[in-house]
Amino acid sequence: MKVVIAGAGAVGRSIAQELLRGGHEVMLVERRIDHIDQAAVPAAVWVHGDACELELLEEAGLQDYEVVIAATGDDKANLVFSLLAKTEFGIRRVVARVNDPRNEWLFDASWGVDVAVSTPRLLASLAEEAVSVGDLVRLMTLRQGQANLVEITLPVDTPLAGRAVRTLTLPRDAALVTILRGGRVIVPQPDDPLEGEDELLFVTSVEAEEELRTALGVNGFRTTAS
Template identity: 60%
Template structure:
C-alpha cells in the first residue's frame, strides 16, 4: 500500500515509521526545509513541497496513493489537502488530523475526509473508557456513513449478562465488532455469551447510541 503523509513533523514521522514497519510505501511531504529530516525516517520518500498546491501533488503522484494522511498542525491545511486528494486525485482513503476540537464538524465527506482523528477528543475518550463502566464512550467518528466507533464496558448486574450475542435484539445501524475480555480480543460469534466486564466495541449510527446504551446498561432491566 502506498501512503502519502502531508506534514513531516513529529506526528507525521511517527505515523510513517509505523507504516514502514508494516511493509507499506510512505511519502512524506512538507514545505518547511527544517522539517525534511531524511535521517529520521530514511526508508521513506521525502518531498519538499506545499501539499496545498496542485503542482506539488502532481509531483507526488497522488493518484498512485491508496491512502493520504493530512497530519499537519494546521486544520485549514489539512482540510485543503483532504479535499484535493479526494476530488482531484480520487484517493480511496483520506485520513485527517483535527488539531482543534471546535473544527471537528468540518472534517466530513464534504471536505473529502473519510476518517477524522481528533487527538484531544481521542485522549479524553480513552480516559473515559478507562474509568467508565456502563456508559457509552465515543472513541472515533467515521465521516462516511455517518457512524461512530463506540465502547461500553458491561456493568455488574447488566440485563444482558449471560445472553448469547445472537439472541440480542441489537438496534438497527449497529454492529458489534469486537469483544475485549481480559487479555483476549474476540471476534463476536452468535453463540458467544456476554459477560460482566466485557469491553464491547461497536460501529453505530449516532441516532442509535442512546438505544444501545439503554440496552446494555442496568437501566435495560
C-alpha cells in the same frame, strides 16, 4: 498500499514508520526544511514543499496513491490538502488529523475527509472510557461522520451476564466487533456468553446509537465531541 502523508513532524514520521513496517509504500510531504529528516524514515519518499499547492502534488504523482493522511499541525492545511486529494486526484481514502476539537465539525465529506481523527477527543474519550461503567462512550467517528466506534463497559451485576451474543437485540445498523475481557481480545461468536465488566466495542450509525443504548440497558451517553 501506497500512502502519502502531509506533514513530517513527529506525528507524520511516526505514522510513516508504522506503515513502512507493515510493508506499505510511503511518501512524506513537508514544507518546513527543519522537519525534513530523511535519516529518521529512510525508506520513505521525501518531498519538500507545500502540500496545499496543486502543482507540487501533481509533480509528486499524488494520483498514483491510494490513501492520503493529512497530519500537519495546522487544521486549515489539513482541510485544504484533504479537499485537493479528493476532488483533484480522486484519492479513495482521505484521513485527516484534527488538532483543535473546535474545528472537528469541518472535517467531513464537504472537505473531502473520509475519516477525521481528533487526538484531544480520542484521548479524552479513552480516559472517560476507563472510568465509565454502564455508559455508552463514543471513541471515534468513521465514514465521514456516518458511523461511530462506541464502547460500553458492562457493570459487574449486569443482567446481560450469561446471555449469549446471539440473544442481543441490536439495531440494524449496529455491529458488535470486539469483546475485551481482562487481557483478552475476543472476536464475538454467536454462542459466546457475556460477563460483567466486559468491554464491548460496537460500530454503529449515528441514528442507531440511541436504540443501541436502549437495547443494552445503558444508563447514559458520553461523548467529547465539540
